[in-house]
Amino acid sequence: MDYKDLANLIFPDAKDISYYEEKYPERNLPEGAIVTRFAPSPTGFVHIGGLYQALVAREVAKKTGGVFFLRVEDTDQKREVENGVTGIVNSLKDFDMAPDEGMITDTEEIGNYGPYKQSLRKEIYQAYAKYLISQGKAYPCFCTPEEGEEIRKKQEAAKVRTGYYGVWAKCRNITVEEAYKKIENGESYIIRFKSPGREDRKIKHKDIIKGNVDFPENDQDIVIIKADGLPTYHFAHAVDDHLMRTTHVIRSDEWLSSVPLHLQLFHELGFKAPKYAHISPIMKNDNGNKRKLSKRKDPEAAVSYYKEEGIPVNAVKEYLLNIANSTFENWRRANPDKSMDEFDFQLNKMSVSGALFDMVKLLDIGKTVISKMTAEEVYENSLKWAEEYDKELLEMLQDKEYALRVFGIERGNKKPRKDISKWSEVKYNIEYMYDDKFYSKEQEYQYQVIADKEDIEKILNLYIEKYYNDNDDKQTWFDKIKELAGEMGYAKEVKEFKANPGMYKAHVGDVSTVLRIALTARANTPDMYEIMQVLGKDRIQKRFETAIKNLK
RNA sequence: GGCCCCGUGGUCAAGCGGUUAAGACACCGCCCUUUCACGGCGGAGUCAUGGGUUCGAUUCCCGUCGGGGUCACCA
Numbered sequence: 001m002d003y004k005d006l007a008n009l010i011f012p013d014a015k016d017i018s019y020y021e022e023k024y025p026e027r028n029l030p031e032g033a034i035v036t037r038f039a040p041s042p043t044g045f046v047h048i049g050g051l052y053q054a055l056v057a058r059e060v061a062k063k064t065g066g067v068f069f070l071r072v073e074d075t076d077q078k079r080e081v082e083n084g085v086t087g088i089v090n091s092l093k094d095f096d097m098a099p100d101e102g103m104i105t106d107t108e109e110i111g112n113y114g115p116y117k118q119s120l121r122k123e124i125y126q127a128y129a130k131y132l133i134s135q136g137k138a139y140p141c142f143c144t145p146e147e148g149e150e151i152r153k154k155q156e157a158a159k160v161r162t163g164y165y166g167v168w169a170k171c172r173n174i175t176v177e178e179a180y181k182k183i184e185n186g187e188s189y190i191i192r193f194k195s196p197g198r199e200d201r202k203i204k205h206k207d208i209i210k211g212n213v214d215f216p217e218n219d220q221d222i223v224i225i226k227a228d229g230l231p232t233y234h235f236a237h238a239v240d241d242h243l244m245r246t247t248h249v250i251r252s253d254e255w256l257s258s259v260p261l262h263l264q265l266f267h268e269l270g271f272k273a274p275k276y277a278h279i280s281p282i283m284k285n286d287n288g289n290k291r292k293l294s295k296r297k298d299p300e301a302a303v304s305y306y307k308e309e310g311i312p313v314n315a316v317k318e319y320l321l322n323i324a325n326s327t328f329e330n331w332r333r334a335n336p337d338k339s340m341d342e343f344d345f346q347l348n349k350m351s352v353s354g355a356l357f358d359m360v361k362l363l364d365i366g367k368t369v370i371s372k373m374t375a376e377e378v379y380e381n382s383l384k385w386a387e388e389y390d391k392e393l394l395e396m397l398q399d400k401e402y403a404l405r406v407f408g409i410e411r412g413n414k415k416p417r418k419d420i421s422k423w424s425e426v427k428y429n430i431e432y433m434y435d436d437k438f439y440s441k442e443q444e445y446q447y448q449v450i451a452d453k454e455d456i457e458k459i460l461n462l463y464i465e466k467y468y469n470d471n472d473d474k475q476t477w478f479d480k481i482k483e484l485a486g487e488m489g490y491a492k493e494v495k496e497f498k499a500n501p502g503m504y505k506a507h508v509g510d511v512s513t514v515l516r517i518a519l520t521a522r523a524n525t526p527d528m529y530e531i532m533q534v535l536g537k538d539r540i541q542k543r544f545e546t547a548i549k550n551l552k
Numbered sequence: 553g554g555c556c557c558c559g560u561g562g563u564c565a566a567g568c569g570g571u572u573a574a575g576a577c578a579c580c581g582c583c584c585u586u587u588c589a590c591g592g593c594g595g596a597g598u599c600a601u602g603g604g605u606u607c608g609a610u611u612c613c614c615g616u617c618g619g620g621g622u623c624a625c626c627a
Contacts, residue, residue: 041627076626145625152624161554162623190625199555210557226625233627257556257622280558283620290619322576326565329576351565353558354620361564361577371590415590448587481586494586509586516587524588 006176007134009183010191014127024113024243033066035247038092038099039240041073042084045295046091046303048357049252049282052320056279057250058097059321059345066247070102071240072117075230085117091303095313113244118236125231128239128269129191129224137196137268138224140179140189141171161199164192165219172221191225193235197264205259208248208277209350218261234261242271250347253278277347280354282323293357300359310385310423314340315366321345322365323355337372366421375407378420382407385423393427396434406433409530417526432520433534438543443521445550449510453551459488459514460544470537474529485511518547 027035036057040050061068070092072085085106092098101111109116132138141164143151148164155162172194174182183189197217205213224235231239241249256278266273283290284298293301300306306316318340322328331343370378379400386393397403407430410417420429431437447456467480482492485508491497497507516528519540525531532540 039627043627073627079626141625148625156553159553192625213556216555220623223625228625230625232625236627252621253557254621254627278557281620285563292620323564326576329564330566330574333576355564358563358577364577367589410589417589419589478585485586507586512586522588526587526589528587 001176001180003136003176004134006140006179007130009180010133010140011126011130014123014130017127017131020124020127020243024245027067027245029067030065032064033247034060034064035067035069035245036061036250037069037071037102037241037244037246039071039073039251040088041076041079042081042088043079044081044084044087046088047295047301048293048303048306048320049301051091051095051097051303051316052282052323053250053252053279054092054097055095055317055320056277056324056345056347056350057248058099059324060248060250060347061100062341063345067100069111069113069244070099070116071244072103073233073236074117074119075226075233075236077119077228077230094303094307095317118240119230121236121240122229124243125225125236125239126229129231129235132193132224132268133191136194138191138193139171139174140183141192141221141223142174142179142182142187142189143170144188163220165195165199165221169221188227190223190227192221193224193265193268195219195221195261195264196268197260203260203263205263205276207256207259208275208347209280210253210256210278210352213256213259215257215260218264220261222261234258234265237262238265238269238271241274242266242269246274248277248347249274250277250279253280277350280351283354283356285356290354290356292354300357308389308424310381310389310426311362311366312369312381312422315362315369315421318369319362319365323351325349326351363421367418370420371411371416371418373411375404375411378407378411378426379403382423382426385426389424390427396427396430396437403430405534406430409534410526419526432522432525433531435539438521439546443546443550445517445521445547446523447517448513448523449506450514455488455505456514456518457548457551459484459511460518460548462487463515464537464541464544468532468537468540470533477529477532481512481515482508518544521547 027033029035038050038054038057040046058068060066070088072088074080074084083106085103089103089105098104101109101113102116103109115121129138133140143164147170151164151168151170152162155168169192171179171192195218197219199216199219201217202214203217205215207213222234223232225231237249240246259276262276263273281292284293286297295301306313318328318332321340321343322332325343325345327349328340328343328345332340335342373381379397382393382403383397386397420426450456450459463481463484467484469476472480486492488511489505490511491500491504491507494507494509497504512528513523516525517523519525519528519531519535520543535543
C-alpha cells in the first residue's frame with residue numbers, strides 16, 4: 001500500500017491533473033503581456049482598497065496588452081452573502097473597470113479559463129490535492145479543531161512558535177496504512193500540505209513593489225483542503241493562478257508574509273510561480289495612529305459611498321492613480337486634456353508604505369474633473385445621480401434647456417469655474433436660479449458694506465428702471481453699473497475709492513454686492529452678468545421687489 | 553512576543569552620496585477691471601533619532617524609537 005492508494009481512497013473520482021493542464025493551456029499573448037486579476041471574496045462589501053488594487057491590476061494589464069480578470073473567492077461558506085458577486089461586478093462597472101474575463105453577473109462569466117468562481121472549482125482543487133497526496137507531499141490530518149487549539153496553547157506556554165509543523169505535526173508521520181484504516185473507519189479529516197521547508201533557512205524574494213525581502217522558509221503544514229472539501233486561500237491561489245495563467249499577482253500587502261508558503265506550494269505542485277506585487281493599503285489617521293480604512297468606522301471605506309456622494313468616477317480613479325504613482329499628478333498638469341489611460345503607469349514605482357486617505361484632495365480633483373465638463377455633461381451626470389439619490393434635484397432638472405443655461409454659466413471658457421466637486425453639491429449650487437426654490441423659503445439678505453436701506457432701495461430701483469437692459473453686452477452692462485454708482489455718490493472705480501476714501505460712501509464693488517444679494521440672496525455667486533442674462537429683466541425685477549419688501 | 557515591511561513639510565510625495573531638498577492638496581499674503589471660484593505671483597512648513605562609513609550623508613550600515621502587517625479548517 002502506498003501514497004497512490006491513499007490518494008485514490010480519498011479522492012476516488014478526481015481527474016488526473018494532466019486533464020486540467022491541457023484544458024487551460026498557456027495563453028497566447030504578445031511578448032510582455034501581463035495577466036492580472038482581481039480576486040475578492042463576495043462579502044457584499046467592496047472596499048475602496050479593493051477598487052484600488054483592481055485599478056492597478058487593470059492598468060498594468062491594459063498597458064501591456066494583457067488580460068485583467070475577475071475571480072470570486074467564495075471558499076468560505078460562512079461568509080457567503082446573497083448577491084455578493086453582483087455587488088462586485090456592479091462596482092467595477094460603475095467605475096468603468098469591467099474585467100476582460102471572469103464573472104460578469106452573479107452567475108454568468110466570460111473567458112476560457114473558468115469557472116471563475118472558486119466554489120465551482122472544487123473538483124479541480126481536489127485533483128491537485130490528490131496529486132500531492134500521491135506524491136507524498138500532502139496527507140490527511142485527523143486532528144480535530146479542538147486538538148489544534150490544545151497544541152497552540154501548549155506552544156504558547158512553552159513559548160515556541162505556534163502552528164502545525166515539525167514535532168507538533170502529529171499526523172504528518174502517520175503511516176499510509178494507519179491513515180487508510182482511519183478513513184475507512186469514517187474518521188473525519190482534512191488535507192494538509194507536507195512542507196519540505198526549514199525555519200532556519202532563509203529564502204530570498206523580490207517583490208515588484210516591496211523590493212528584496214528575506215524570509216525564513218515556510219515549515220508549516222498548512223491545511224489545503226478543509227473539512228467541507230473546499231480549498232483554503234493558499235491552495236486555491238496556487239492552483240487558480242497557475243491554471244488561469246496569471247503572470248502577476250497584485251494583491252494587498254497583508255499577504256506578503258505568506259509568500260514563502262505560496263512559493264513553496266507553487267514549487268511542490270510543479271508550477272511556475274507568478275511575480276508578486278504587494279500593495280500597501282490605504283490608511284486613515286485615527287487619533288494620531290494610522291490604520292486601515294475600516295468598513296465599520298469609515299463610510300468612505302465603501303466604494304458605494306462615492307457613488308452615493310456623487311463624486312465623479314474619474315475623480316476617484318485619478319485620485320487612486322495618484323496614490324499609486326505620484327508622478328501622475330505632474331503628468332496630469334502637463335497633459336490636462338488627455339485620458340488617464342495614456343498615463344504610463346509603473347507598478348514598480350508604487351509607494352512602499354501606506355498612504356493616508358485624503359478626502360480634501362479627492363474633492364479638489366472632483367472640482368477639476370467637473371470644471372472640464374461641458375454643460376451637457378454636467379447635466380447628464382447630475383441627472384443620473386439625481387434619479388437615484390435626489391428627487392428634488394431631479395425635478396429641477398426636468399427643464400433641460402433651462403438647466404443647460406444654468407450649467408453653462410462660466411463654463412466652456414479658458415478659465416472654467418471650479419465650484420462643484422461632486423454631484424450632491426449641484427442642488428445647492430444652482431438652487432437660487434430656480435424661482436420656485438428661491439421664493440419658497442425666507443431668504444436672508446445680508447447686504448455688506450452698504451447698510452442704508454434707502455440707498456439700497458434706490459440702487460435697486462434705479463438700476464432696473466434706468467440702467468438694466470437684457471440686450472447689453474458685458475462691457476456696456478459693466479459700464480452702466482459704474483454709472484449707477486457714480487449717480488448714487490459712490491466711487492466708480494475701486495482704486496479711486498482707495499486713493500480717496502473720504503470722498504465716497506463706498507465704491508462700485510459695494511454697489512454690485514447690493515445687486516448680487518438682492519438678486520440671489522447670496523454673497524458668493526458666479527458671474528453676475530451671466531446670471532442676469534439667464535434670469536432676464538422680468539425675473540430680475542421681481543427679485544428686486546422681493547428684496548425691497550424684505551427691507552421693511 | 554516571533555517573523556516581515558515602512559519612517560522626507562498637516563497630507564500625497566520626487567529624490568538613489570555633493571540639490572537653494574521638486575511638484576500637488578491644504579494654509580497665509582498680494583494681484584487678477586466688482587463678490588466667490590479660477591488663474592498668476594510670493595510665503596510659512598520636512599529628511600524620526602543616536603551612532604558609524606565617507607572629504608561629504610535625506611541618500612549606505614547598525615542600534616533606538618515610532619507606525620503597519622502577519623502568525624486560522626477567514627480570505
